[in-house]
Amino acid sequence: MAKPEPLGLLGGSFDPIHYGHLRFAEEAISTLGLARVRLIPAGVPKHRATPHATAAQRLAMVEIAAAGNPRLSVDPAEVLSDAPSYTVPTLERLRQELGAQQPLVLLLGADAFAGLASWHRWEALISLAHIGVASRPGHALNTQAWPAALAELWRARSGPIAALREAPVGRIVQFDITPLDISATAIRALLARRASPRYLLPDALIDYIALHRLYSPKEP
Numbered sequence: 001m002a003k004p005e006p007l008g009l010l011g012g013s014f015d016p017i018h019y020g021h022l023r024f025a026e027e028a029i030s031t032l033g034l035a036r037v038r039l040i041p042a043g044v045p046k047h048r049a050t051p052h053a054t055a056a057q058r059l060a061m062v063e064i065a066a067a068g069n070p071r072l073s074v075d076p077a078e079v080l081s082d083a084p085s086y087t088v089p090t091l092e093r094l095r096q097e098l099g100a101q102q103p104l105v106l107l108l109g110a111d112a113f114a115g116l117a118s119w120h121r122w123e124a125l126i127s128l129a130h131i132g133v134a135s136r137p138g139h140a141l142n143t144q145a146w147p148a149a150l151a152e153l154w155r156a157r158s159g160p161i162a163a164l165r166e167a168p169v170g171r172i173v174q175f176d177i178t179p180l181d182i183s184a185t186a187i188r189a190l191l192a193r194r195a196s197p198r199y200l201l202p203d204a205l206i207d208y209i210a211l212h213r214l215y216s217p218k219e220p
């Protein structure tokens with residue numbers, strides 16, 4: 001029987017989702033040979049600041065951004081759950097849903113990977129999925145700056161892209177994507193001073209943000 005093509009998983013606050021995320025997903029599909037990418041907006045992430053838009057609004061923006069691309073799908077489970085959003089329970093749920101043989105690739109930008117050792121039950125991640133680490137402007141992959149356990153994981157688990165098909169879990173691959181120095185923080189900062197975020201995220205999202213008055217300056 002043919003081996004299943006790897007499935008990519010891209011989680012984030014997506015507050016809001018932008019072209020940095022969308023190019024990441026698109027290039028992960030082509031460079032890593034993924035069947036598709038599931039976008040997984042976090043509910044209320046416990047390990048970082050509370051998002052600015054509500055979970056329902058962030059989910060709606062991800063759905064708008066993914067519409068029309070059959071290789072992107074949206075997983076609303078973290079947003080719909082009352083439980084805190086952690087990646088390990090999400091991967092356990094996806095394993096139940098998709099079976100033990102399905103290769104899964106947890107997609108992380110270089111900044112997210114560098115912070116991995118602070119995640120809830122992070123050492124379990126590599127037994128539930130592969131990890132695909134993409135370059136991100138301003139975030140060099142500097143193993144010297146990482147906690148020793150993370151650098152050791154990198155050393156022990158790094159492999160070629162082809163390894164993603166050979167097993168369902170367990171390998172770390174690093175790959176370069178078009179450098180786009182776009183962040184949700186910078187987009188929110190533009191909107192807060194009434195500057196245009198045009199060409200940093202899809203026009204349909206700019207319309208949504210205007211309609212719902214998101215990220216706007218506080219009224220005096």
Ligand code: ATP
Pocket residue numbers: 011012013014015019020021024107108109110111112113134135136137180181182183184185186
């Ligand atoms: P914020 O500025 O609010 O922290 P963000 O723009 O970093 O948000 P997240 O939702 O935190 O976006 O990111 C989700 C994932 O996408 C993370 O793995 C992050 O590293 C990655 N990512 C976000 N923007 C880019 C980008 N421009 N290039 C590469 N990876 C990115």
